[in-house]
Every structure is written in C-alpha cells, then in structure tokens.
Amino acid sequence: MNVGVIGAGISGLATTHELRERGAGVETFEATGEPGGVMQSCQVDGHLLELGPQRLRGSKLIEDWIDEFDLRRQRFEGHDDQPLYILRDGKLRVAPLSIREAITTDLISWRGKARLLAEPLTAPAQADESVESLFSRKFGEEAARTLFCPLYTGLYGANADKMLVRHSVGKALDRHGIDRSILLAIARKLIDGIDVPPIVSFEDGLQILPEAIAERYSDSIHFETPVEAVREDGDGFEIETSDGTTAVDRVVVTTPAPVTADILDPLDSRLADVIGDLTYNPLAVVHLESAYDREGHGCQILDSEGYETLGMTWNASMLDREGVFTSYLGGSRSPEIVAESDEPLGELAAREFEAITEVSAEPLHVARWDPGMPAYDRTWDALERTSFPEGVHVCATFAERAGIPGRLRDAQRTAEAVLDA
Ligand SMILES: Cc1cc2nc3c(=O)[nH]c(=O)nc-3n(C[C@H](O)[C@H](O)[C@H](O)COP(=O)(O)OP(=O)(O)OC[C@H]3O[C@@H](n4cnc5c(N)ncnc54)[C@H](O)[C@@H]3O)c2cc1C
Structure with a gap:
C-alpha cells in the first residue's frame, strides 16, 4: 500500500509515522521548507519564541511521543501552580x-x-x-x-x-x-482528585517534535513541494505538484480547509465547495519583551474591555522564559487586523500590554496564522452531510479536534482506517 500524505504539520507527520510503523509506503508533500506547520519555534534576540502552541500538557500520549522520538533530555516542566487571569472592568481577576x-x-x-x-x-x-x-x-x-x-x-x-x-x-x-x-x-x-498532567515544553521549543519526526522519515518527505491537485487514476490517485505527479493507492489530506478545497476540487467539486465555505478565524501572534513580573499563565480579555488583544500567554512566568510575553490579536473580534503590517501590529500589542499591566513592553516578533483556527460555526453543518471519496482520508483540524493531543490521536485513527479500507 502506497499512501500520499498532504502537509507536514503535526497531523501529516504523525500520520506518516503511524503509517510507516504499520509497514505502508508513504510519500508526504509539504509546501514549505520546514516541518511543523503552525507548531513553529524561533530565536529572536536570544529569546525562544513559540509562534503557534505555547506549551503541551504531559499526558501519557504526549510523554510516549517524547520517548519515541528521544526528546526527554530537552523536556522541562512549566509552573502549574499559577493563576490564569481574566480582564474585567480594567482589572486582572483570577479565573476560578x-x-x-x-x-x-x-x-x-x-x-x-x-x-x-x-x-x-x-x-x-x-x-x-x-x-x-x-x-x-x-x-x-x-x-x-x-x-x-x-x-x-x-x-x-x-x-x-x-x-x-x-x-x-x-x-x-x-x-x-x-x-x-x-x-x-x-x-x-x-x-x-483530577490528575491534570504537568505543563511541558522543550528547551529548544515545541518544533523539535515535528523536526524529530521529519528527520526519522526524511526518505518519505518532500519539502517545498506544494500539492496542486489530487486526481483519480484507475484504482488509486495521482498527486499533482509542480515537480510532476506521484501515483498512490490512498490519500490523506491534513491541510487547512481552504487549501484542501482547492486540492480536492478536481475529484469532487461539491465537496470542495462545502470545505471551501468553512469559516476560520485568522490570528496575529505578537511576541513582546517586558520586565512585567506578575506570576500567572496569562490572561483572557473580555470583548467589553475595548482592546484588540484577545489574550496573552506569560511565558516569562509560566515557562521561565525571561521577558517573553505572547499576545493574540484578530480572531472573530477583528479578523481584518491580521492584514496590518508588522510595525503597527507590534506597536498596538505593546501599547495594549502596557495599558493592561502598567509595565512597558517592546515588540520582538509578529507572526500571522491565516486561515488560523476553525470557527466550528453553522458552516460546519454542510460538512456533516457530506462524505469524502473512497480512498481519500482527512486528518485535519476542520474535521476533528484542533489540539496537539487530538491531532496525534486522529493520526493513529486515520492510519488504521487507511490500512483497514
Ligand atoms: C496561535 C496558536 C496557538 C495554539 N495553541 C495550542 C496549544 O497551546 N495547545 C494545543 O494543543 N494546540 C494549540 N494550537 C492548535 C494546534 O497547534 C494546531 O491545531 C495544530 O498544530 C495543527 O496541526 P496540523 O498539522 O493539523 O495543521 P498545520 O500545522 O496547519 O499543518 C498543515 C501543513 O500543510 C502544509 N501545506 C499547506 N498547503 C499545502 C499544499 N498545497 N501542499 C502541501 N502542504 C501544504 C502547511 O505548510 C503546513 O505545514 C494552537 C494553534 C495556534 C494557531
């Protein structure tokens, strides 16, 4: 069985692993030059920044993946005993x-x-x-x-x-x-007595997990090879990229809905229309440097407070990443703001941070996720009434849960379904 996997974010990489473990041949296509998708970490001015997920919970599932890819030396725990705040009437109040x-x-x-x-x-x-x-x-x-x-x-x-x-x-x-x-x-x-798994991260950032998976399966993964279309080819499929076409028996799509719609259009244009109509909330992720020293995981900011900032993660306190704070802007509150250029976005996030905390902040980095996060609104009704063509499987956040543990479980289920079919 030869399987084509589209996308090398955590969904595509975990699916590649689960399929290879079960003996399948896998060709994985990734549009960009690096693994991880939104699970992206970088260094700026000596600070480790997480551009997507900020941390994991060390459940058994996550710990098993840490061991499987030999990342235990990089693992550390964050502070669990700190509050999360909600800004209400201008004051940060503890979320109970x-x-x-x-x-x-x-x-x-x-x-x-x-x-x-x-x-x-x-x-x-x-x-x-x-x-x-x-x-x-x-x-x-x-x-x-x-x-x-x-x-x-x-x-x-x-x-x-x-x-x-x-x-x-x-x-x-x-x-x-x-x-x-x-x-x-x-x-x-x-x-x-709920057993909440500890907050965990890696010294060099969360992206080392997708990097380790990609390294193990480097013979399967084609970077800088965006898939343009999937077409039927006898009993199987042809995956079309600018490098040519690859014949596979089954396809697993892991890309966000707008890309998936374009790729599947030649196979089933009605399904592509439904997927293309799903609403997403774009996000801007602005990292700030500040000496703010309050203990906490961060805060959510109520719509009624009049800020563009949706919330913040205080990496400085939660993960001992000195001086680093992550602010989120955009979402359904003001999706258009994500299109602003880096400088005004960074300044806006810093200004709002200062107004909320009364401590100054400087922008370090601006990232954008567009399409961003699935809205799971009424546009999902039509998806419930559709099915994917036989032989095409989906392991993506628009079809299942968005969190990393959900992605890893979905990858296992998808691999089993591909090989059972
Ligand atoms: C700001 C932010 C914070 C988050 N925080 C958390 C958190 O704290 N905890 C948590 O569990 N989850 C969190 N999430 C959610 C979680 O990170 C994502 O849902 C998950 O990483 C999505 O992985 P994915 O592989 O499904 O999709 P993606 O990461 O989007 O991967 C899709 C891949 O497909 C590639 N691609 C696109 N087009 C093509 C094409 N034509 N051909 C081939 N490849 C293509 C992309 O380049 C990308 O690599 C967060 C998400 C965001 C955006």
Missing part, C-alpha cells in the same frame, strides 16, 4: 479553576456565583444551540460572559454566539460522558 479560587475570585459577583450553583437543575446541552446560549442557560449570563465563554472560545479566537455546541463543546461533553450537569461532573473529578 479550583474550588478555592471559585470562592475567593472577584471575577464573578456573589449573585453570579449563586446562580452558577443552580446549573445541575438546568436542561442538558442542545446540539443546535450556540456555545453562548449553552453556557448562559446553564451557568447564568454573568458567569457565561466573564468565565466560560472566554475560556472555551479563547482557544479558537472564536465568537461564542456563532460557535455551535454540536461542532464544538458538545463533542467534548460526549467524550467525557457528561449528559446533564457539567458542574457535577467537574465536582466529581475534583473530589476524586
């Missing part, structure tokens, strides 16, 4: 992620906290409601607006009004077997 913080936080009023406790009496999640509607109905408007919506949709730079339960949090509730009360499920976990 433990029972103690829930009691002491001034993020939510006592009235709001009392309403939150009524959650077990509310009706279960409805597949077709928005994330905003679900959280407001269950936890009350105040806790939804100030805590649950920003924490959940902040991961995607998305709008909770538009994100549908069916395509997002509903899947997570199903996975954890939560059919009625989210609060009781959390309380049960707290009482049983």
Whole structure:
C-alpha cells in the first residue's frame, strides 16, 4: 500500500509515522521548507519564541511521543501552580479553576456565583444551540460572559454566539460522558482528585517534535513541494505538484480547509465547495519583551474591555522564559487586523500590554496564522452531510479536534482506517 500524505504539520507527520510503523509506503508533500506547520519555534534576540502552541500538557500520549522520538533530555516542566487571569472592568481577576479560587475570585459577583450553583437543575446541552446560549442557560449570563465563554472560545479566537455546541463543546461533553450537569461532573473529578498532567515544553521549543519526526522519515518527505491537485487514476490517485505527479493507492489530506478545497476540487467539486465555505478565524501572534513580573499563565480579555488583544500567554512566568510575553490579536473580534503590517501590529500589542499591566513592553516578533483556527460555526453543518471519496482520508483540524493531543490521536485513527479500507 502506497499512501500520499498532504502537509507536514503535526497531523501529516504523525500520520506518516503511524503509517510507516504499520509497514505502508508513504510519500508526504509539504509546501514549505520546514516541518511543523503552525507548531513553529524561533530565536529572536536570544529569546525562544513559540509562534503557534505555547506549551503541551504531559499526558501519557504526549510523554510516549517524547520517548519515541528521544526528546526527554530537552523536556522541562512549566509552573502549574499559577493563576490564569481574566480582564474585567480594567482589572486582572483570577479565573476560578479550583474550588478555592471559585470562592475567593472577584471575577464573578456573589449573585453570579449563586446562580452558577443552580446549573445541575438546568436542561442538558442542545446540539443546535450556540456555545453562548449553552453556557448562559446553564451557568447564568454573568458567569457565561466573564468565565466560560472566554475560556472555551479563547482557544479558537472564536465568537461564542456563532460557535455551535454540536461542532464544538458538545463533542467534548460526549467524550467525557457528561449528559446533564457539567458542574457535577467537574465536582466529581475534583473530589476524586483530577490528575491534570504537568505543563511541558522543550528547551529548544515545541518544533523539535515535528523536526524529530521529519528527520526519522526524511526518505518519505518532500519539502517545498506544494500539492496542486489530487486526481483519480484507475484504482488509486495521482498527486499533482509542480515537480510532476506521484501515483498512490490512498490519500490523506491534513491541510487547512481552504487549501484542501482547492486540492480536492478536481475529484469532487461539491465537496470542495462545502470545505471551501468553512469559516476560520485568522490570528496575529505578537511576541513582546517586558520586565512585567506578575506570576500567572496569562490572561483572557473580555470583548467589553475595548482592546484588540484577545489574550496573552506569560511565558516569562509560566515557562521561565525571561521577558517573553505572547499576545493574540484578530480572531472573530477583528479578523481584518491580521492584514496590518508588522510595525503597527507590534506597536498596538505593546501599547495594549502596557495599558493592561502598567509595565512597558517592546515588540520582538509578529507572526500571522491565516486561515488560523476553525470557527466550528453553522458552516460546519454542510460538512456533516457530506462524505469524502473512497480512498481519500482527512486528518485535519476542520474535521476533528484542533489540539496537539487530538491531532496525534486522529493520526493513529486515520492510519488504521487507511490500512483497514
Ligand atoms: C496561535 C496558536 C496557538 C495554539 N495553541 C495550542 C496549544 O497551546 N495547545 C494545543 O494543543 N494546540 C494549540 N494550537 C492548535 C494546534 O497547534 C494546531 O491545531 C495544530 O498544530 C495543527 O496541526 P496540523 O498539522 O493539523 O495543521 P498545520 O500545522 O496547519 O499543518 C498543515 C501543513 O500543510 C502544509 N501545506 C499547506 N498547503 C499545502 C499544499 N498545497 N501542499 C502541501 N502542504 C501544504 C502547511 O505548510 C503546513 O505545514 C494552537 C494553534 C495556534 C494557531
């Protein structure tokens, strides 16, 4: 079996590994000159910067990959015992992620906290409601607006009004077997003692994981070889690049939706239209240097605060990366801002950082992710009603979960499905 994998981000690389482990022949095509996709790290002025994911959680799955690719010497743990903040009414307030913080936080009023406790009496999640509607109905408007919506949709730079339960949090509730009360499920976990895996990263940045996978399979991977189209070819497929065509038995697509739509158009133009219509939220990631020394993982900034900055990761505190802070701009709040050039974007992020923390900051680096993160909104309804041509598999964030552990699991499932078919 010869499989063509399109894209060498973590999804494509993990799929390459899972297929090669199972004895398949693999040809992996990557548009750029390096592995990792959005999992990208770089050095600027002596600082290690993460342009995509900032850290991992050291679950068994992640630790297994660390060992498999011999990266344990590079691994270190971040500080777990620090708060995450939410900016409300101009003040950074602790996001309550433990029972103690829930009691002491001034993020939510006592009235709001009392309403939150009524959650077990509310009706279960409805597949077709928005994330905003679900959280407001269950936890009350105040806790939804100030805590649950920003924490959940902040991961995607998305709008909770538009994100549908069916395509997002509903899947997570199903996975954890939560059919009625989210609060009781959390309380049960707290009482049983939840085992939250530690925050982990690598001294030279997270990109060393995709680099290590790419190095092992260097005989399979074609860099700087963007795929232009996939066409049927007898029982298999032809993968078309500017270097020519490659015949394969099966195809795995791991690229974001807009690219996938173009590539699959010659095979199934109706499917390509559906994929091409999926909404994404573009993101600008601005790294700042500052002497701000507050302990914390970072903060989310409520829409009502009037900032363009969606949130920040305080790498200086969480990962001991001295002076380094990551600000996120754009998303559904102001997608157009991502098109601004580096200088005004960097200055804007620094100005807003200073206004929020009262400590000065200097821009270090500006990165953009466009298309960015899937919005999981109503445009996903049409995807549910379609299927991929036989022999074409998808292992991508628009079809499954976006986080790195989700990508690694998806790659394993995809490899099994490819070889079982
Ligand atoms: C700012 C940010 C922060 C994040 N933080 C976290 C986090 O803290 N924790 C977490 O778990 N997840 C996080 N994520 C999510 C996670 O990083 C991504 O969902 C995941 O890395 C996506 O990997 P992927 O391989 O599916 O896609 P990508 O990384 O997008 O890879 C797709 C690859 O396809 C290539 N490609 C594009 N066009 C073509 C073509 N025509 N032919 C061939 N190749 C092509 C691209 O160059 C790229 O290498 C974050 C994401 C972002 C953007």
